[in-house]
Amino acid sequence: EAQVTQNPRYLITVTGKKLTVTCSQNMNHEYMSWYRQDPGLGLRQIYYSMNVEVTDKGDVPEGYKVSRKEKRNFPLILESPSPNQTSLYFCASSSDSGTGTQYFGPGTRLLVL
Amino acid sequence: AQSVTQLDSQVPVFEEAPVELRCNYSSSVSVYLFWYVQYPNQGLQLLLKYLSGSTLVKGINGFEAEFNKSQTSFHLRKPSVHISDTAEYFCAVIGYSTLTFGKGTMLLVSP
Numbered sequence: 001e002a003q004v005t006q007n008p009r010y011l012i013t014v015t016g017k018k019l020t021v022t023c024s025q026n027m028n029h030e031y032m033s034w035y036r037q038d039p040g041l042g043l044r045q046i047y048y049s050m051n052v053e054v055t056d057k058g059d060v061p062e063g064y065k066v067s068r069k070e071k072r073n074f075p076l077i078l079e080s081p082s083p084n085q086t087s088l089y090f091c092a093s094s095s096d097s098g099t100g101t102q103y104f105g106p107g108t109r110l111l112v113l
Numbered sequence: 114a115q116s117v118t119q120l121d122s123q124v125p126v127f128e129e130a131p132v133e134l135r136c137n138y139s140s141s142v143s144v145y146l147f148w149y150v151q152y153p154n155q156g157l158q159l160l161l162k163y164l165s166g167s168t169l170v171k172g173i174n175g176f177e178a179e180f181n182k183s184q185t186s187f188h189l190r191k192p193s194v195h196i197s198d199t200a201e202y203f204c205a206v207i208g209y210s211t212l213t214f215g216k217g218t219m220l221l222v223s224p
Contacts, residue, residue: 004156033212040122042203042216043157058211090156099145099164102212104156 002027004105006091012111013081021076021108023091031094032074033058033102034066036087043090049074081112115140115208119215126222128196134189134218136204146187147205147212148178157203163187174198194222 004025013019025032033048035058045058049068063085065077074093078085089108094100120135138144145164149157161172168180178189187204199222204215 035214040216042119043214045211045213048211059213092157099162099207101159101162102149102157104158106156 002103004091004093004103006089006105006108008108009106010109012113014113015082016080019078019081019110021078021089021091021110023074023076023105024072025074025091025093025103026072027093027095027103028071029093029095029100029103030071031096031100032068033092033094034064034074034076035090035092036060036085037090037107038087046076046089081110083112086110086112115142115144115206115211115213117204117206117213117215119202119204119218121218122216123219123221126194126220128222128224129193131192132190132194132198132220134202134204134220136187136189136215138185138187138204138206140206140208142208144206144208146178146180147207148172148176148187148189149203149205149214151201151203151217153200160189160202194220196222196224198222 007022030051034046035043044060047066049055091105092102094102118137147162148160151157163170163180171177201217
């Protein structure tokens with residue numbers, strides 16, 4: 001089954017404790033991205049990757065890091081989480097950054113205390 | 114830069130009534146346009162997209178949208194909604210490599 005998986009699905013952590021949210025896709029897609037969803041703000045893109053070892057900032061990259069060492073994986077790293085990063089995070093992948101349908105993971109709900 | 118405006122944050126409607134969810138965009142380059150739907154506690158899935166060609170685009174679950182270049186709009190419509198259409202709907206535009214979403218419209222269908 002074609003899918004995007006994210007782990008963990010739910011996470012509670014404390015300010016400053018580094019965390020990683022994993023994202024994996026099994027569709028051989030080149031394009032992957034991370035979004036955060038906040039009430040009243042819709043989805044905002046954090047980072048995206050056009051291919052292995054190619055990443056770029058989206059609209060709200062501050063406080064986040066990403067890496068793309070393999071085509072299938074695109075982890076999101078919060079080196080020092082803060083309460084304003086409490087949000088619902090989605091990973092997505094696509095075969096074509098411009099016109100392709102984006103396939104979204106189920107989401108990771110993060111609470112930073 | 115590109116932006117998307119969804120004019121209504123909530124649209125309440127009765128079952129079997131028609132509905133239109135409005136979306137306007139701005140961009141300095143040619144764009145592709147999308148509507149995504151998010152059911153409660155789920156990720157987003159594509160409803161329909163406009164890339165080129167006919168300005169009337171049909172999607173899944175009986176939805177359609179019309180691209181209007183002169184009015185920079187891409188409104189979503191359905192002639193008769195069901196309870197199961199209750200969800201949040203997002204309009205999105207891609208101009209360069211980044212996909213920009215609107216803030217979403219919550220469609221609330223009641224019996």
